[in-house]
Amino acid sequence: MNQLNREVFQVDIQGVFTFAIQGDASILNEYIIERIEQKLKQHQPERSKQRFEIRIHLENNDQTMLDAFLKQCNSNNFIDLLNAQINSDIVLLIWNYDIPVNHIKSSATSFFEYINSIYPTLIDTHRFIIIILANVDISSQSEINHHILGEINGLTVLDTPNKYELLELIPWAHQLFQEQNMEDAQIQQYLNRLKNQKGYFRPTYQEINAIIRELEGGTKRYG
Structure with a gap:
């Protein structure tokens, strides 16, 4: 970014x-x-x-x-x-x-x-x-x-970035999850899922969308 x-x-x-x-x-x-x-x-x-x-x-x-x-x-x-x-x-x-x-x-x-x-x-x-x-x-x-x-x-x-900057992504995601009134353990689980993508753009983007769907009541993938 x-x-x-x-x-x-x-x-x-x-x-x-x-x-x-x-x-x-x-x-x-x-x-x-x-x-x-x-x-x-x-x-x-x-x-x-x-x-x-x-x-x-x-x-x-x-x-x-x-x-x-x-x-x-x-x-x-x-x-x-x-x-x-x-x-x-x-x-x-x-x-x-x-x-x-x-x-x-x-x-x-x-x-x-x-x-x-x-x-x-x-x-x-x-x-x-x-x-x-x-x-x-x-x-x-x-x-x-x-x-x-x-x-x-x-x-x-503008070049499409190959990777997310984790120093930007993780605090943003943490705040997003807190706004959902989630428990700390669940927040950490979601953050770990994002960290596991190593910042690579497409899999991280797909993981973010999967988490958002779960928060909206969709099917939980794992964990």
């Missing part, structure tokens, strides 16, 4: 910020994007957050990202759309499922430049606009993708 902390969570000024991430859709949405939004809220707790998202595929690749957002939000004007969200930070999320990144480089650049160009004209300029290009499971050419995306001016490419 060190790169995410450095590139996203230490942002302390308002403006437009663009990021690209890549990997499994559930991990991107439920962990990485969720953490970005949580940290955004921590920076400006007095403000609400509004997320707009689109999904792009090869079959609709002829549609610009701007047009896709306008269609999804049932709006004719993007400035009016953003101006309607007074006192709200904005997250614009673009889910790319099957378009090679070299094919969307031009359209992504145009969209990012457009958002930057209209930002000074908005009624509320004391806010964040976070644009996230989430490339789902396009992993066979991850190094090439990283290089191509890195050529887009102003775009920060």
Whole structure:
């Protein structure tokens, strides 16, 4: 999580910020994007957050990202759309499922430049606009993708972490379990299950989800 902390969570000024991430859709949405939004809220707790998202595929690749957002939000004007969200930070999320990144480089650049160009004209300029290009499971050419995306001016490419930082994870999990009014012995059992994953990202993430399901009344896996 060190790169995410450095590139996203230490942002302390308002403006437009663009990021690209890549990997499994559930991990991107439920962990990485969720953490970005949580940290955004921590920076400006007095403000609400509004997320707009689109999904792009090869079959609709002829549609610009701007047009896709306008269609999804049932709006004719993007400035009016953003101006309607007074006192709200904005997250614009673009889910790319099957378009090679070299094919969307031009359209992504145009969209990012457009958002930057209209930002000074908005009624509320004391806010964040976070644009996230989430490339789902396009992993066979991850190094090439990283290089191509890195050529887009102003775009920060975030690596999906291989491991959790246990020094961050365990205190967070301990607090979560305490909030459930769990007994100390049960808390320690769950913490040990997490520690047994050695911080490796996917098994730890899956174990967290399994524990959450148990806390919500689902089937207990073991222990």
